[in-house]
Amino acid sequence: MQTHTQTDTAVSVRHLALRLPDGADREYALADLSFELKQAEILCIVGESGSGKSLCAQTMMGLLPKAIRIERGEALFDGDDLIKLDRARLRTLRGRRIGMIFQEPMTALNPAMRIEDQIMEVFEAHGLLTTTERRDKALALAKEVQLPDPERTIKAYPHQLSGGQRQRAMIAMALALEPALLIADEPTTALDVTTQAQILKLMRDIQRRRGMAVIFITHDFGVVADIADSVLVLEKGIVVEQGTAEEVLANPQHPYTKALLAAVPKGTPNEKPTNPDADMALRVKDLNKSYRSKAGMFGKQRTVHAVKSVSFDIRRGETLALVGESGSGKSTVARLVTHIDVPDSGTIELAGEDFSAMRGEQLRDRRSHIQMVFQDPFASLNPRRKVGLSIADGPMARGVSRDAALAKARELLELVGLDPRAVDRLPHEFSGGQRQRIGIARALALEPDVLVADEAVSALDVTVQAQVLELLEDLKTRLNLAMLFITHDLHVAAQVADRMAVMRYGEIVEIGPVRDIFVNPQHEYTRTLLAAIPGAGREH
Structure with missing residues (x-):
């Protein structure tokens, strides 16, 4: 980790208490929160959903929900108590002295405005620069956050960019006025492992270059290991531990911190023996699926080969993890094997029968043999x-x-x-x-033979994720299920799977036992994915 010669305090939060409305599961969203953040330091605030970590950021930005009341405390920055500032002064500070990056850029970016105009608007809101200077600055920022082909990309609308590109645009907006403090609320949670690694490196580099103080809110201890100088752990609104990243990661003191760290998938490959004589549950041969894409950033329609000549099989009692980045074709495979979508060519055999050729009553009857667990259970439940x-x-x-x-x-x-x-x-x-x-x-x-889990734990906190993974493993063993487990998290794949298939651009580039792939990956793309895992030992 970096060392600091500066001793000036950038932010001091003292005895902050936020009261929840009557009938909530506890009295305080945050109870007596105190910390100090030095200039040019990164503080990671860690905790599970409901711990209060995001409310700390919202308090400092004047964005607290109306139902939550500040009972006491102060948040000192630039000689001001942010909690006591009037809205006009707070608006002036936001952007100019304090920048914020949100978890989901699609909800924070204006879908009807080009990226360039949204960056320029930051300067306009504060009455800074001429129109030409704003445009030049927007391009310079796009280059600083390493947007590809920046001159053309900033002319695009948010929906025409990838998730990683939208997050880079958000970072550009947050950095536009060179703030002294940057608050990042789960900015990489929704990103693929390689994109997350790029964004984390980008934020570290910019933070060091500009000497900013950063509050980084996360539930991922891999991210903490990558970027934090100091760590504060919250459990249900209470600070249970704080210290340097080295102290907290290497020698946690509180049972809750120990539990969080213990629940992080270790990436130790599964070594349980599988039965080569078990019945074949699912066999996929030469699966292909193409789509005509909508007009892209530059108005051209094109054919997207979502799945190209994909083949694999799964026996009863076995889990195959299908891993890869967004757009690799993993979820398309899930839709095809469950007959939600129909392949252009290829076969899907379910318990020896050609499932892909079935229609009507026969399909309805056989569909019960393969069932799906979705990423967002709330969206899939009435x-x-x-x-x-x-x-x-x-x-x-x-x-x-x-x-x-x-x-x-x-x-x-x-x-x-x-x-x-x-x-x-x-x-x-x-x-x-x-x-x-x-x-x-x-x-x-x-009572299916095959369970397809499509990113079934990616939206869960680390301890809950560990419980659900343990449950799936237990059910697979007890019910002798075959499982296709789709994930972008290689640590999770290592924990849950017997074999792993790595997808890139619609193709399986490597398939084999999990241990073999982790210990001796054959494909360059697999090596890239493994190297990008948060906390995988990169130097900082």
Whole structure:
């Protein structure tokens, strides 16, 4: 980690307490939060969903939800208490002295404005520079954040850029006025591992070059290992540990910090023996799928080969991880093998039968043999329908009586570690991890041979993720399932899979036992993915 010669404090937060509205799960969103951040330092605030880490940033930016009340405390910056500033003064500070990068750039960027105009607007809002100077500055910033082909890219709209490019545009806007403090709230959570590595390196480089103080909010200890100088750990609004990154990572003191670190997938390849004589559950041969893309950044339509000559097989009791970046074709494969989408060519054999050729009644009958667990269980559950009925729908559609199907739903809820009485509750009454367990219970209701999990743990906190992965492994063993596990997280793949297939641009570039791929990757792209894992030992 870097060392600092400067001793000036950039930010001092003292005894901050945020009260939650009546009826919340606890009294305070943040209770007595205190920390100091020095100039040219990076502080990582770490904690799970609901720990209060983002509310700290929102307090400093004057963006707190109205339902949350500041009971006491101060946040000192540039000689001002940010909490006591009037809105006009705070608006002046925002952007000019304090920049912020949000987790999801698509919600923070204006979809109807070109990237160039949005960067220029930052200067316009503060009455700075002429129009020509603003345009020149926008281009210079695009180059600094390493947007590809910056002269053309800044003329694009947000939807025409990739996730990593949109995040770079957000960083450009946040840095436009050369702030002394940058607040980054989970800025790499939604990104692929290689894009995340690029963005983290970019932020480190710019931070050092400009000597900024940075508050970096994350739940990922791999990211902490990559960039932090100091770390503050929050549990349900309470600071349970803080210190240098070296101290906290190498010698955590609090049980909660130890639990968070223990739950991080270690990337140690799975060494459980598989049975080569087990029945073949799924066999995919020479699968192809192309799409006609909409007009891109420069108005041209093109054919996208989403899946090209993909072949693999999975036996009962085995997990194959399909890994790769966004756009590699992983989710298209998931849609094809579950018959949500139809391939242009190739075959999908399910328990020895040509599933890809089935239609009508035969397809409806066989579909129960392969079921899917989605990334976002809340989006896939009907918010107005009790979860018991959501689980029971599949069996009822196949002629099982309502009472018998609900009895089965109770058994399945218990199987996935939930109270059977939860059948009478609605999806919003559950946490994200609990909803994912409900999604798994629903997928198991039709007693499938194959389970397809598409980024099923990527939206979960690290401890909840560990629990769901353990549950999936247990269910696979107990029910003798075959599992296709789709992920962009190689640490997770190593933990859950027996074999791994690496996808790039629609093709499988490498496939084999997880240990072989981790220890001796054959393809350059696989080596790039492994090197980009947060905390993989890059020098800082």
